[in-house]
Amino acid sequence: MFPAKSALSIHFSILIFLSRLLFLTSSLESWRADKHVAMFVFGDSLFDAGNNDFLNISIDYKADFPPYGETFFNFSTGRSCDGRILPDFAATYANLPLLLPYLYPGFNNFSHGVNFVSAGADVLPQTDPETLNSRIQLSDFKKVANLLKQQLGDAEAKKILMDAIYLNSFGGVDDVRFLHNNRNPTESEMEEFVQVVMGNFTDVIKVN
Incomplete structure (x- = not known):
């Protein structure tokens, strides 16, 4: 049985996930009619399409074996579920192909x-050095942005980046590990930790 605080965290995470889904659905309406949009x-694992399959890391962070993928793709794709993930549905809704992993x-x-x-990815890099944390992912995005400028020119690349859909599922791994390492945190300790995670993520975005 989950401790009360862990159960509360799980329920809160579910509510956040559902609110993101509702927000995403309404936001996609404005893009759906467009002929071209990027996403x-x-x-973390909620949105991973298989990047961890190409990393030399523990199998605990991979999903390249059954039963993953068996109900839709009929083979494992690196997604931490038996079918599609939310970005897959979002891509289909926006008339996009299913996005490939960056690696x-x-x-x-x-x-x-x-x-x-990257499944297992976090905001605080010291939480798990094996996976692609937020800083690495944003750095890779910066490389892609520069490559788009080289391939398409500054104006077209800027248009794609400005009109694009951006999805994010960071924070859950940090939260779970905090609760694992702090069995009975006080409300002030939890609030302080949330501020640390948000502060670090804000710094990552500003740097990149």
Whole structure:
């Protein structure tokens, strides 16, 4: 049985997820009619399309074996579920192809966007050094932005980046590990931790 605070955190995470889904659905309405739009995805296992499959890390952070993927793709794709993830549904709704993971070998056409996500990724880099944390993912996005400028020119690249859909699922891993390491945190300790995570994520965005 989950401790009360852990259960509360899980319920809160579910509410956040559902609110993001509702916000995303309403936001996509304005893009759906467009002929071209890009989508860039960041975060943890909720949105990972398979980047961890191309990292030399523990199998605990991978989803390249059954039963993952068995109900839709009929093979494991690196997604931490048996079918599609929310970015897949968002891409379909916006008339986009399912986004490939950034580390997919030989992939360099980012005009429709790309998935930078890494299962187990966090905002605080010291939490888990094996995965692609927020700083690494935002740094990779900066590389993609520069590549788009080289391929398409500054004006077209700027238009794609300005009109793009951006999805993010960071924070859950940091929260779970905090609760694991602090079995009975006080309300002030939890609030302080949230501020630390938000502060670090804000700094990452500003730097990149």
